[in-house]
Amino acid sequence: MPAALDIDQLQTFIAIVDTGSFTRAADKVFKTQSAVSMQMRRLEERVGKSLFVKDGRMNRLSEDGERLLGFARRMIRLNNETIAAFDDQQLEGSIRIGTPDDYADRYMPGIIARFAKTNPNVELYIECEPSRELTIKMARGELDVALVTHNPRERMSEVVRTEPLYWVTSMNHTVHEDTPVPLAVGRRSCNWRNLACTALDSAGRDYQILFTSWSATVVASAVLSGLAVSLLPECAVRPGMRILSPAEGFPALEPAQIGLIKRPGAPAALVNAICGHIAASLDNITPVGHDEAAANSSQTPVARRDNRARNDFAAVPAW
Structure with a gap:
C-alpha cells in the first residue's frame, strides 16, 4: 500500500504558493527556511515529481506542481472539515460580508456551501x-x-486572486467591428470603465458608451445580445462570449486582482475562518466559459494557463 502524503508538507507547499516565497512561507508555517526546503524535497521524493522548475535565479511551479496544488488544497480542506465535524467548540454567531454582484454570482455559491459544512452555527x-x-x-x-x-490607489486589500482582464464580444455578432465601438460598462466611478476608455483612447479607437450599469448581469446581457463590447475578468467570461485580441484593435489590459478587506475589531475567529474559505476557493475556481472563450481567442489555452500561473504564483527564490 502506498505511503500516505504528509498533511504538514502539503500545508507548507500551499503556503509557498500563497506567499510566493520560501522565506515568507517559513514565517507563515512557523518553520525555518531550511526546514521548508527539506519538506519540499521530501514531498517531491514522495510524489516522484519535481514540483518547481528554475526560471533564471527563481523557482516557479512546474506542471506537476500545478497538478498537485489542486489535490493539496482539497486534502487540506477535507482534513479541516473532518476536524471541524468533531469539534465541540464550533464557531457561532454572524458575520457580514460584502461583494460586487459579479463576484457573488461566480464565487459565493461554493464559498457558502463549504463554509456552512464546517461552521453550521454561523x-x-x-x-x-x-x-x-x-x-x-x-x-x-x-x-x-x-x-x-x-485598487491600491483607492483602498488597501489583501490580494487573493489574480486573473486576466479581457475585452469580450458576442460569438454570434460583429458589433466589435462597429465604429464607434459600443460599450457596456459600469458607472463613471467604475475602475474598469475608466480603464476601457483610457485604453481605447490610447489606441485611437472611437467608442460610445451605450449601456451603463453596476449589474454584471446587465452588462453580460448586452454583450451576449450582440449590442456592445465590454471588458471582464477571466472568471466572468461566459459561454457565448468571444475574447478580442490586440490584432482586432483592442489593446491588452493589465490583469485584474481581487482582494479582501477585514474590518478592525470584527470577531477575529469568524473573520479568519471565512477569509480562509474565500482565499482557498478563489485559488481553485475554474472560470466559467473559459474553454469556449479560449477556443475563439487569439491566445491559446496553454499560453493563458502559463500566464495565469505566473500571475497567481509569484517567482520563488531558488533553494
Whole structure:
C-alpha cells in the first residue's frame, strides 16, 4: 500500500504558493527556511515529481506542481472539515460580508456551501454592492469582510486572486467591428470603465458608451445580445462570449486582482475562518466559459494557463 502524503508538507507547499516565497512561507508555517526546503524535497521524493522548475535565479511551479496544488488544497480542506465535524467548540454567531454582484454570482455559491459544512452555527449576511460602496461601508463598520476589486490607489486589500482582464464580444455578432465601438460598462466611478476608455483612447479607437450599469448581469446581457463590447475578468467570461485580441484593435489590459478587506475589531475567529474559505476557493475556481472563450481567442489555452500561473504564483527564490 502506498505511503500516505504528509498533511504538514502539503500545508507548507500551499503556503509557498500563497506567499510566493520560501522565506515568507517559513514565517507563515512557523518553520525555518531550511526546514521548508527539506519538506519540499521530501514531498517531491514522495510524489516522484519535481514540483518547481528554475526560471533564471527563481523557482516557479512546474506542471506537476500545478497538478498537485489542486489535490493539496482539497486534502487540506477535507482534513479541516473532518476536524471541524468533531469539534465541540464550533464557531457561532454572524458575520457580514460584502461583494460586487459579479463576484457573488461566480464565487459565493461554493464559498457558502463549504463554509456552512464546517461552521453550521454561523449566520452569513451577504450584501452586494460595487467595490467603492463596500469600502465606504467597511469604514462605517457596516460590514466585517469585503471581497473587492483590488485598487491600491483607492483602498488597501489583501490580494487573493489574480486573473486576466479581457475585452469580450458576442460569438454570434460583429458589433466589435462597429465604429464607434459600443460599450457596456459600469458607472463613471467604475475602475474598469475608466480603464476601457483610457485604453481605447490610447489606441485611437472611437467608442460610445451605450449601456451603463453596476449589474454584471446587465452588462453580460448586452454583450451576449450582440449590442456592445465590454471588458471582464477571466472568471466572468461566459459561454457565448468571444475574447478580442490586440490584432482586432483592442489593446491588452493589465490583469485584474481581487482582494479582501477585514474590518478592525470584527470577531477575529469568524473573520479568519471565512477569509480562509474565500482565499482557498478563489485559488481553485475554474472560470466559467473559459474553454469556449479560449477556443475563439487569439491566445491559446496553454499560453493563458502559463500566464495565469505566473500571475497567481509569484517567482520563488531558488533553494
